[in-house]
Amino acid sequence: xxxxxxxxxxxxxxxxxxxxxxxxxxxxxxxxxxxxxxxxxxxxxxxxxxxxxxxxxxxxxxxxxxxxxxxxxxxxxxxxxxxxxxxxxxxxxxxxxxxxxxxxxxxxxxxxxxxxxxxxxxxxxxxxxxxxxxxxxxxxxxxxxxxxxxxxxxxxxxxxxxxxxxxxxxxxxxxxxxxxxxxxxxxxxxxxxxxxxxxxxxxxxxxxxxxxxxxxxxxxxxxxxxxxxxxxxxxxxxxxxxxxxxxxxxxxxxxxxxxxxxxxxxxxxxxxxxxxxxxxxxxxxxxxxxxxxxxxxxxxxxxxxxxxxxxxxxxxxxxxxxxxxxxxxxxxxx
Numbered sequence: 149x150x151x152x153x154x155x156x157x158x159x160x161x162x163x164x165x166x167x168x169x170x171x172x173x174x175x176x177x178x179x180x181x182x183x184x185x186x187x188x189x190x191x192x193x194x195x196x197x198x199x200x201x202x203x204x205x206x207x208x209x210x211x212x213x214x215x216x217x218x219x220x221x222x223x224x225x226x227x228x229x230x231x232x233x234x235x236x237x238x239x240x241x242x243x244x245x246x247x248x249x250x251x252x253x254x255x256x257x258x259x260x261x262x263x264x265x266x267x268x269x270x271x272x273x274x275x276x277x278x279x280x281x282x283x284x285x286x287x288x289x290x291x292x293x294x295x296x297x298x299x300x301x302x303x304x305x306x307x308x309x310x311x312x313x314x315x316x317x318x319x320x321x322x323x324x325x326x327x328x329x330x331x332x333x334x335x336x337x338x339x340x341x342x343x344x345x346x347x348x349x350x351x352x353x354x355x356x357x358x359x360x361x362x363x364x365x366x367x368x369x370x371x372x373x374x375x376x377x378x379x380x381x382x383x384x385x386x387x388x389x390x391x392x393x394x395x396x397x398x399x400x401x402x403x404x405x406x407x408x409x410x411x412x413x414x415x416x417x418x419x420x421x422x423x424x425x426x427x428x429x430x431x432x433x434x435x436x437x438x439x440x441x442x443x444x445x446x447x448x449x450x451x452x453x454x455x456x457x458x459x460x461x462x463x464x465x466x467x468x469x470x471x472x473x474x475x476x477x478x479x480x481x482x
Contacts, residue, residue: 189237192235201240268288363388363398365390369387369388388462391461396448401443402427404437406439429450431461
């Protein structure tokens with residue numbers, strides 16, 4: 149009995165092995181036939197959309213990484229793909245080609261690169277930009293040594309952008325030179341501005357109106373309040389003799405309320421400066437403004453002449469406050 153069982157076991161084992169070998173050979177033939185006609189590749193998709201095929205995932209991603217980094221600057225802070233590519237093993241006809249370059253281009257279009265750089269600022273206004281914090285500190289430290297009284301005004305601002313065109317950095321030595329020159333210019337501008345502010349603050353004023361400009365340069369020939377045989381009353385203004393045609397400038401910003409011939413005043417320009425303050429410019433030869441026109445301090449409004457009741461070329465300047473004339477020499481031609 150045992151002999152019979154052992155004999156049958158050997159028989160079936162041989163049969164199984166025979167069919168297994170046949171199956172392995174058949175499978176191998178099928179695989180060989182498939183591999184002759186087809187080859188394995190990886191389908192690449194982004195957000196479910198197929199974009200192409202690549203042969204090797206690891207090699208493709210390494211090349212992609214290198215391509216992105218090599219074409220960019222050393223200001224890269226972070227590289228992020230908004231939608232990660234998905235890979236799926238596929239068999240395709242051997243006559244078909246993979247399109248790694250096209251796939252890489254489509255993935256690169258989906259890459260978000262964040263760039264970092266450093267601004268060197270004076271009073272929070274960017275002067276120059278460099279690539280690294282070390283470069284920025286080197287520039288700022290040297291600038292502080294050269295401008296010790298301005299050291300608190302210098303700062304470093306870390307900047308981030310996803311727009312490569314925003315990164316406009318300079319070489320350290322160039323940044324040092326350019327920044328020093330610009331800061332020197334700004335300091336000079338600040339000093340000029342400060343001097344101008346002090347000048348304006350020290351200007352004579354009437355009811356808050358700053359008298360910023362002297363109308364003409366010349367010789368005072370008749371002062372305010374004096375009497376004369378050619379006048380019915382005391383002098384209501386100040387006469388300044390000057391060559392005929394000399395330009396007359398308005399003393400402060402305002403609005404022209406009249407520019408016409410006015411009896412003994414001759415050609416008369418009146419300007420309203422606000423707060424009840426008016427200035428009158430009489431005996432002019434020509435008038436360059438019209439009623440309603442806005443003027444700024446120093447604008448040329450007329451030229452010196454001798455129209456009206458006049459004994460020679462001069463400017464008759466009047467200052468009126470709420471309709472009452474006052475002595476111009478208290479504010480101008482001191």
